[in-house]
Amino acid sequence: MPPFDAERKKELRNYFIEFQKQRDPRIRDILVEAHLGLADHLARRFANRGEPHDDLFQVASLGLIKAVDRFDPTREVEFSTYATHTIAGELKRHFRDKGWAVRAPRRLQELYLRLGKIIAILSQDLGRSPTIAELAKEAEVSEEAVLEALEAGQAYRFTSLDSTSSNDDNGIGLAAQLGEEDHELLDAEGRATLSPLLAELSPRERAILQLRFFGGLTQSEIATKLGISQMHVSRLLTRSLTKLRSQSEI
Amino acid sequence: MQDKDEIRLSIPASAEFLRLARLIASGLASRLNFTYEAIEDLRLAVDELCYSLISSQEDISNTTLDLSYLVKDESIEIKGILNSNNAKIQQSQFSKQILSALVNSHEFKQSLDGKPSFWMAKSMPKAPN
Numbered sequence: 001m002p003p004f005d006a007e008r009k010k011e012l013r014n015y016f017i018e019f020q021k022q023r024d025p026r027i028r029d030i031l032v033e034a035h036l037g038l039a040d041h042l043a044r045r046f047a048n049r050g051e052p053h054d055d056l057f058q059v060a061s062l063g064l065i066k067a068v069d070r071f072d073p074t075r076e077v078e079f080s081t082y083a084t085h086t087i088a089g090e091l092k093r094h095f096r097d098k099g100w101a102v103r104a105p106r107r108l109q110e111l112y113l114r115l116g117k118i119i120a121i122l123s124q125d126l127g128r129s130p131t132i133a134e135l136a137k138e139a140e141v142s143e144e145a146v147l148e149a150l151e152a153g154q155a156y157r158f159t160s161l162d163s164t165s166s167n168d169d170n171g172i173g174l175a176a177q178l179g180e181e182d183h184e185l186l187d188a189e190g191r192a193t194l195s196p197l198l199a200e201l202s203p204r205e206r207a208i209l210q211l212r213f214f215g216g217l218t219q220s221e222i223a224t225k226l227g228i229s230q231m232h233v234s235r236l237l238t239r240s241l242t243k244l245r246s247q248s249e250i
Numbered sequence: 251m252q253d254k255d256e257i258r259l260s261i262p263a264s265a266e267f268l269r270l271a272r273l274i275a276s277g278l279a280s281r282l283n284f285t286y287e288a289i290e291d292l293r294l295a296v297d298e299l300c301y302s303l304i305s306s307q308e309d310i311s312n313t314t315l316d317l318s319y320l321v322k323d324e325s326i327e328i329k330g331i332l333n334s335n336n337a338k339i340q341q342s343q344f345s346k347q348i349l350s351a352l353v354n355s356h357e358f359k360q361s362l363d364g365k366p367s368f369w370m371a372k373s374m375p376k377a378p379n
Contacts, residue, residue: 129287132280147276213351234290
């Protein structure tokens with residue numbers, strides 16, 4: 001990316017100062033547009049990981065907008081340095097959230113959905129959580145296939161596939177069902193850090209997180225309590241933790 | 251099975267490759283007859299531990315994460331080291347709480363040469379045959 005000459009730099013700097021004062025969306029557009037080259041450059045650095053450039057460029061552009069919004073021109077930091085950090089963070093988060101999910105083969109996705117039912121049936125029959133060998137036998141596939149399907153199914157994006165099938169995020173009923181357990185969470189310091197993050201989760205996700213990690217219930221106990229499948233509990237836990245991680249870093 | 255089998259894995263320190271870390275953990279645990287539920291817990295734990303190492307450093311490009319899995323008779327132990335000397339582990343209380351619910355024991359420390367590392371152990375509440 002060609003660096004700006006001194007005059008252009010000065011001009012942009014003035015725009016930043018102006019934008020900080022007025023928050024004028026037109027100035028914001030000018031600033032974003034002026035730095036799209038940086039977004040493009042960074043998107044290309046992440047290009048060899050199997051994601052189309054257009055998608056990455058879009059993610060990088062969102063990062064750029066965030067950077068423009070948050071940049072403080074009175075500090076002794078170049079905008080490009082600041083923005084590089086923000087945009088790279090956004091791109092990394094994109095990959096982390098997507099994981100391999102997008103590329104999970106259809107057969108694994110189907111197997112995953114089938115396993116959900118088998119786990120429920122076997123857990124009931126056996127009176128305990130089934131082993132992988134038992135699942136493989138019942139599904140008539142190899143243990144490796146079971147493990148791969150479980151891995152693929154956990155991934156973040158995939159969760160949208162079947163989350164509508166059970167009354168997901170049924171907030172009101174659930175909150176009533178669980179009472180006011182939020183207060184038991186962590187000590188004051190932990191609460192202070194965590195509560196804004198937890199607020200981003202749905203009531204159901206929050207409740208499951210709490211029951212598992214603070215209430216000491218197992219995944220299957222939570223499943224019974226909430227009347228959803230154990231697989232669903234597991235997936236919601238994974239999703240919540242992923243969300244919490246990505247928020248606490250940026 | 252021998253008393254102790256050790257498997258080693260070295261991956262770029264990036265979330266993209268944690269899938270492999272989880273798959274190996276679940277594969278080995280399945281060999282020990284861990285239940286589905288125990289395996290899901292193990293996978294969450296591996297994620298949490300590895301993320302903690304990876305996020306201990308700003309720039310993780312060109313950094314590797316070395317994992318070793320020790321398979322014992324009824325338990326699995328996992329060690330992880332981030333190959334970086336300028337990363338510092340800061341475990342949040344929440345992370346501590348999560349891990350204590352998922353595995354039997356775990357710890358984070360700086361290894362002797364200053365690299366951040368973790369260790370964890372999970373044993374099987376055995377499925378009756």
